[in-house]
Amino acid sequence: MDARQSYAATSRRELTKAQNRDAILAAARLVFAELGFAGATVRDIIRATPLASGTFYNYFKSKEEVYQALRDELALAVRPRLREARLSATSAEEFFVGAFRALFQFVTETETAPERFRMDSPQVLAGFAELRQDIEAAMARGLLPVTDAALLSAALIGVGFELAEQVKAGAGAEEMTRFATALFLGGIGALPKS
Amino acid sequence: MDARQSYAATSRRELTKAQNRDAILAAARLVFAELGFAGATVRDIIRATPLASGTFYNYFKSKEEVYQALRDELALAVRPRLREARLSATSAEEFFVGAFRALFQFVTETETAPERFRMDSPQVLAGFAELRQDIEAAMARGLLPVTDAALLSAALIGVGFELAEQVKAGAGAEEMTRFATALFLGGIGALPKS
Amino acid sequence: MDARQSYAATSRRELTKAQNRDAILAAARLVFAELGFAGATVRDIIRATPLASGTFYNYFKSKEEVYQALRDELALAVRPRLREARLSATSAEEFFVGAFRALFQFVTETETAPERFRMDSPQVLAGFAELRQDIEAAMARGLLPVTDAALLSAALIGVGFELAEQVKAGAGAEEMTRFATALFLGGIGALPKS
Amino acid sequence: MDARQSYAATSRRELTKAQNRDAILAAARLVFAELGFAGATVRDIIRATPLASGTFYNYFKSKEEVYQALRDELALAVRPRLREARLSATSAEEFFVGAFRALFQFVTETETAPERFRMDSPQVLAGFAELRQDIEAAMARGLLPVTDAALLSAALIGVGFELAEQVKAGAGAEEMTRFATALFLGGIGALPKS
DNA sequence: TATGAATGAGGCTTCATTCAT
DNA sequence: AATGAATGAAGCCTCATTCAT
Numbered sequence: 001m002d003a004r005q006s007y008a009a010t011s012r013r014e015l016t017k018a019q020n021r022d023a024i025l026a027a028a029r030l031v032f033a034e035l036g037f038a039g040a041t042v043r044d045i046i047r048a049t050p051l052a053s054g055t056f057y058n059y060f061k062s063k064e065e066v067y068q069a070l071r072d073e074l075a076l077a078v079r080p081r082l083r084e085a086r087l088s089a090t091s092a093e094e095f096f097v098g099a100f101r102a103l104f105q106f107v108t109e110t111e112t113a114p115e116r117f118r119m120d121s122p123q124v125l126a127g128f129a130e131l132r133q134d135i136e137a138a139m140a141r142g143l144l145p146v147t148d149a150a151l152l153s154a155a156l157i158g159v160g161f162e163l164a165e166q167v168k169a170g171a172g173a174e175e176m177t178r179f180a181t182a183l184f185l186g187g188i189g190a191l192p193k194s
Numbered sequence: 195m196d197a198r199q200s201y202a203a204t205s206r207r208e209l210t211k212a213q214n215r216d217a218i219l220a221a222a223r224l225v226f227a228e229l230g231f232a233g234a235t236v237r238d239i240i241r242a243t244p245l246a247s248g249t250f251y252n253y254f255k256s257k258e259e260v261y262q263a264l265r266d267e268l269a270l271a272v273r274p275r276l277r278e279a280r281l282s283a284t285s286a287e288e289f290f291v292g293a294f295r296a297l298f299q300f301v302t303e304t305e306t307a308p309e310r311f312r313m314d315s316p317q318v319l320a321g322f323a324e325l326r327q328d329i330e331a332a333m334a335r336g337l338l339p340v341t342d343a344a345l346l347s348a349a350l351i352g353v354g355f356e357l358a359e360q361v362k363a364g365a366g367a368e369e370m371t372r373f374a375t376a377l378f379l380g381g382i383g384a385l386p387k388s
Numbered sequence: 389m390d391a392r393q394s395y396a397a398t399s400r401r402e403l404t405k406a407q408n409r410d411a412i413l414a415a416a417r418l419v420f421a422e423l424g425f426a427g428a429t430v431r432d433i434i435r436a437t438p439l440a441s442g443t444f445y446n447y448f449k450s451k452e453e454v455y456q457a458l459r460d461e462l463a464l465a466v467r468p469r470l471r472e473a474r475l476s477a478t479s480a481e482e483f484f485v486g487a488f489r490a491l492f493q494f495v496t497e498t499e500t501a502p503e504r505f506r507m508d509s510p511q512v513l514a515g516f517a518e519l520r521q522d523i524e525a526a527m528a529r530g531l532l533p534v535t536d537a538a539l540l541s542a543a544l545i546g547v548g549f550e551l552a553e554q555v556k557a558g559a560g561a562e563e564m565t566r567f568a569t570a571l572f573l574g575g576i577g578a579l580p581k582s
Numbered sequence: 583m584d585a586r587q588s589y590a591a592t593s594r595r596e597l598t599k600a601q602n603r604d605a606i607l608a609a610a611r612l613v614f615a616e617l618g619f620a621g622a623t624v625r626d627i628i629r630a631t632p633l634a635s636g637t638f639y640n641y642f643k644s645k646e647e648v649y650q651a652l653r654d655e656l657a658l659a660v661r662p663r664l665r666e667a668r669l670s671a672t673s674a675e676e677f678f679v680g681a682f683r684a685l686f687q688f689v690t691e692t693e694t695a696p697e698r699f700r701m702d703s704p705q706v707l708a709g710f711a712e713l714r715q716d717i718e719a720a721m722a723r724g725l726l727p728v729t730d731a732a733l734l735s736a737a738l739i740g741v742g743f744e745l746a747e748q749v750k751a752g753a754g755a756e757e758m759t760r761f762a763t764a765l766f767l768g769g770i771g772a773l774p775k776s
Numbered sequence: 777t778a779t780g781a782a783t784g785a786g787g788c789t790t791c792a793t794t795c796a797t
Numbered sequence: 798a799a800t801g802a803a804t805g806a807a808g809c810c811t812c813a814t815t816c817a818t
Contacts, residue, residue, distance in 0.1 A: 158352030546740030
């Protein structure tokens with residue numbers, strides 16, 4: 001690579017740097033989603049990019065690190081949206097509609113969203129903790145009836161993740177939002193007749 | 195099996211054999227729960243027993259095989275109980291109480307019950323299919339209001355698994371049953387005040 | 389096993405002892421012939437008998453030992469016959485006819501005779517050395533023309549083993565004897581027209 | 583390939599690659615020769631090189647594969663030479679001289695040539711079949727007297743391999759060629775006096 | 777910085793052999 | 798002596814990571 005090329009090369013290289021990182025993250029998303037963390041190999045990931053195996057380590061120190069980056073990326077993207085929706089609610093209905101809609105829309109946007117994998121990651125657990133705090137706050141504000149916040153939180157998470165799977169499988173985010181909201185507001189009697 | 199027979203029929207050898215198999219299964223339960231299928235190694239499993247590495251293969255042909263055995267064992271144990279509870283219900287309340295109680299009691303009895311990982315195993319999927327059939331049948335019988343059975347099924351699964359985690363963490367099966375049932379029958383307004 | 393049976397059992401056991409040893413040897417013959425020493429496993433051998441794996445070690449200290457026993461058995465059986473045939477020869481023709489016939493008949497009798505495997509075993513090498521001595525003696529006696537005994541010996545061995553394969557594949561011992569003898573006595577011009 | 587190109591085309595990297603592959607093949611040749619296929623371990627092979635265990639698998643997918651490569655390499659190298667020698671013969675003497683000389687010279691050149699082990703590989707069997715065809719063709723052309731081609735072929739193979747061992751042990755290729763040729767042309771009476 | 781071969785720890789599994797019954 | 802499960806060394810191979818180019 002001679003001197004004449006170096007300037008152009010430098011800027012192209014910077015572009016490439018960001019692109020490479022993204023390429024690896026994108027590939028990792030797919031691979032982890034399909035095989036899980038332990039089942040996926042770094043080779044699987046780089047094979048899904050045009051890069052060489054060594055290049056992987058220019059961007060991430062280890063397999064563990066991409067995994068973290070990926071989860072952080074996801075959690076950092078959803079958590080504020082969920083938070084926002086819950087905090088701005090002025091009624092129980094708004095609380096549920098807002099939270100579920102934010103979740104399901106996120107799932108619709110991101111191909112490989114809230115995975116079932118590794119629900120014990122720090123970011124995910126932090127998200128759960130936030131949910132519980134928000135529920136407690138909503139109870140305090142009189143938005144939600146007072147009950148065991150931990151259990152209500154768990155129920156929301158269960159229904160949220162399970163219906164998110166339906167969204168991933170093609171169901172409409174709005175429809176899922178309506179269903180989940182109705183269930184939490186009034187139980188089976190309130191569910192949309194279909 | 196009376197005393198005279200028990201010695202001959204269950205020689206020390208056979209006893210050990212059964213104990214070893216159980217020891218491996220128990221260890222596998224723990225290890226798979228902690229690390230997932232791909233993350234777990236056969237060494238991890240045998241290290242959690244007093245046995246030697248080769249002994250593992252006297253009982254199971256491969257890591258896959260213990261995993262299957264574990265799955266089948268669990269699913270075969272819960273599925274009939276859940277089924278029975280749902281089929282014998284004569285009201286919506288009985289339907290939910292029966293099903294949730296069966297699940298949570300099973301979790302209480304079995305130390306390491308319904309894992310969150312690998313919900314895609316044949317036995318588990320079959321259990322999900324059964325649930326949906328039973329819901330449809332209950333709707334037909336007029337027990338449950340008519341709504342999207344797939345979604346109601348998903349919601350039940352989500353809440354069931356999530357509260358099962360609470361049970362594993364020490365919550366009472368009866369309390370969880372009451373909470374979940376109340377939620378499905380009447381939504382948040384019906385939840386026990388706590 | 390009570391006292392009444394013990395006498396009969398004792399003699400039956402002795403019978404069994406010899407039978408077991410033979411059963412193992414017979415099985416080993418087949419297995420080694422098919423898989424070679426390293427490729428064969430003790431399990432392969434005992435699976436070809438009605439015995440249990442541990443029993444193997446009541447008769448042979450190791451896999452190596454059966455292998456030795458087998459080879460010794462074979463070599464001890466052929467070597468005297470070959471020797472006898474060569475020493476009693478009074479002409480070149482008798483020398484070759486006698487030696488080849490002894491070899492090919494032995495192959496016919498024993499299903500799994502002179503294997504191609506492990507030609508470097510002590511017993512086999514001893515047999516080769518004997519052949520060479522006998523050739524030298526025959527040269528000294530004027531039976532065979534004087535030439536390099538080592539090479540003639542090698543040629544005999546090569547032809548002998550190769551035609552023995554034909555015998556194992558179904559060719560007649562007499563026909564092979566005629567062919568080999570003719571070749572050594574007069575070269576291709578002397579071979580039987582066919 | 584001129585000097586300017588050679589540096590670029592054969593980078594140190596590529597050179598090493600070729601060298602490593604050769605190192606593995608050479609080691610495998612020795613190890614298989616000594617222990618046979620089943621007896622040899624991949625560890626044995628890499629221990630005979632300065633490489634690491636994993637490196638083996640950068641060059642060959644399995645133990646089977648090196649073995650095949652070795653076989654093919656040898657057979658592909660000798661077979662055409664043997665063929666050529668036999669097909670161009672215009673007399674029985676040329677037939678034998680040509681074929682034996684080609685074989686023994688090959689053995690001289692290649693350190694670890696025609697092994698005695700595993701004569702049943704496809705390539706080796708193909709070589710045997712070729713020999714037989716050539717013999718039949720030579721009979722048809724009147725070069726060789728008509729006799730059982732399979733048996734003559736077997737005898738040639740036996741003598742060829744056995745004397746090849748002598749060559750490997752230090753005997754001269756020409757001397758072995760003379761000996762073998764004389765034997766096939768005229769039997770023991772025609773052998774060189776020594 | 778990109779490359780891709782080299783590395784070697786570690787995974788799964790087989791098997792000769794031992795040993796309690 | 799016969800049995801067959803237990804043992805653990807050792808085999809084959811994969812893979813995260815390093816390193817020379």
